[in-house]
Structure formats: structure tokens, C-alpha cells
Amino acid sequence: MKRVLIDTDVILDFFFDREPFSHNAAKVLSLCESRAIEGFVTSVIISNVYYLLRQNSTHEKVIEKLTQLITITEVLTTDKAVILKALNSNFRDFEDALQNYSAELNGQIDLIITRNIKDFKHSSLGILTPENFLKTTIASR
16 A cells, blocks of 8 residues: 655645645545555644634634544654754755655655655655646556
């Protein structure tokens, strides 16, 4: 079973129904829900999504959505080792560095699903857009 980190942008595409990306984001999350893949997020992703969803919704509704999200995904650890790797990395975006090293240091994540592939050019993991991930997943079935 593929083990994937789902980046913030993909989660936000789903929650904000951002076209034309929301359809593929929903498919990726559906694969997590059906346990066809094992999806992961980080506490940083949860925090960022909470903040952005809260701009347009109540605390209670946002908590409900995030609770649903973490029932179909697992949460990776972001500890001191991850932070140090991120601080000393070549990543231009610190948040992306945190996501990447949370996944890399976990040692079991196969790839990162993101629409911002260029932001992860320094990653040692596979990086795919939701669209390309779905194409390869469907082709391998």
C-alpha cells in the first residue's frame, strides 16, 4: 500500500472546492478513506488548514472538518530533528521543508502529493501532483 504525505494545497483544494483541482483532491482523499492508500498529514498542515478555514467558518465547523480529515489520515511527527533538518535545508519555503523532513525522517513515506512540485525539488522522496498520482495509481491497478 502506498504511503503518501498530502500537502496543504491539496487539502485546501478539497475544503475550498477550488476548481479545477478539487476533483482530484477529493479522489486522493477518497483513496485514503477506502484505505487503498495510507494518507498522512503533519501538525503544521492541520494548523495551517485550521487557520485558513476559520477565516470563513466557525470554530466548531472547522473542528468537525479537521476531525473528519484525521479519521482518514495519520499525522506525522514534527520534532526537533525535523525542525533542525528544515532550518538547515536548501528549501526556500520553511513550511515545505517541515513537511518534507517530517515525511523523510519517518522513513516509510513513499511520496508527497502536492501541486507545488517545484517547491520540493530538494526532496529525496517522489513528488507527484494529485493528477499524476491518480494516473499512476489507476494504471497500476
